[in-house]
Amino acid sequence: xxxxxxxxxxxxxxxxxxxxxxxxxxxxxxxxxxxxxxxxxxxxxxxxxxxxxxxxxxxxxxxxxxxxxxxxxxxxxxxxxxxxxxxxxxxxxxxxxxxxxxxxxxxxxxxxxxxxxxxxxxxxxxxxxxxxxxxxxxxxxxxxxxxxxxxxxxxxxxxxxxxxxxxxxxxxxxxxxxxxxxxxxxxxxxxxxxxxxxxxxxxxxxxxxxxxxxxxx
Ligand code: DX5
Ligand code: ZN
Numbered sequence: 001x002x003x004x005x006x007x008x009x010x011x012x013x014x015x016x017x018x019x020x021x022x023x024x025x026x027x028x029x030x031x032x033x034x035x036x037x038x039x040x041x042x043x044x045x046x047x048x049x050x051x052x053x054x055x056x057x058x059x060x061x062x063x064x065x066x067x068x069x070x071x072x073x074x075x076x077x078x079x080x081x082x083x084x085x086x087x088x089x090x091x092x093x094x095x096x097x098x099x100x101x102x103x104x105x106x107x108x109x110x111x112x113x114x115x116x117x118x119x120x121x122x123x124x125x126x127x128x129x130x131x132x133x134x135x136x137x138x139x140x141x142x143x144x145x146x147x148x149x150x151x152x153x154x155x156x157x158x159x160x161x162x163x164x165x166x167x168x169x170x171x172x173x174x175x176x177x178x179x180x181x182x183x184x185x186x187x188x189x190x191x192x193x194x195x196x197x198x199x200x201x202x203x204x205x206x207x208x209x210x211x212x213x214x215x216x217x
Contacts, residue, residue, distance in 0.1 A: 006033040007195070009024075009032060028208055033193045034063060036065060049078040064171075066114060069093065070093035079109075101127055112132060115155075116137050117138065117139070128166060135173055136159065147175050150183075169191045176194040178213045178217035
């Protein structure tokens with residue numbers, strides 16, 4: 001599979017979110033990663049469907065929506081209508097993972113499941129036929145700019161084995177840099193989320209250099 005780089009707008013300038021998304025699009029982003037936090041499942045709050053809808057027109061690229069909210073089911077339709085192409089829910093944030101994944105696909109959206117660093121990969125064994133993407137957190141969710149947790153490299157390898165020849169993306173989220181990217185790609189990841197490593201420097205020129213540095217690592 002070809003490598004997909006998905007800048008997380010969590011590290012963008014929120015006062016100019018539409019412009020920032022257009023800038024990373026132009027700088028070589030493949031997808032746009034949107035981190036939705038509720039102050040309950042994770043100790044931070046970001047934005048909801050109205051903001052996703054407001055920035056949808058900034059780029060035609062894939063909107064990869066990472067829901068760190070509990071419960072998630074009541075909000076799936078609103079995020080689908082706001083223009084998300086992928087909706088990823090945390091296995092830890094839904095009592096009925098199979099139901100949540102079915103609900104996402106029923107909305108005509110690709111379905112993803114995310115696992116915290118300490119969550120065993122066995123929780124996805126019986127839903128593999130219902131997912132388009134498995135997101136492995138390489139930091140504890142809630143904040144950008146944290147250090148990569150190396151234990152997840154082995155988990156990535158195991159998930160890659162479990163997936164076999166199914167067309168499922170493995171996405172790595174947290175602490176991705178030109179130093180850590182090669183470790184997870186070698187283990188089987190094909191989608192890399194990066195927030196601080198993409199937005200550092202704060203100008204479109206930096207974004208292009210930063211994305212290229214991850215891609216070429
Ligand atoms: C963390 C979010 C990540 C985060 C990544 O809860 O899911 O997407 O923004 O940021 P960096 O790349 O700075 O670790
Ligand atoms: Zn994320």
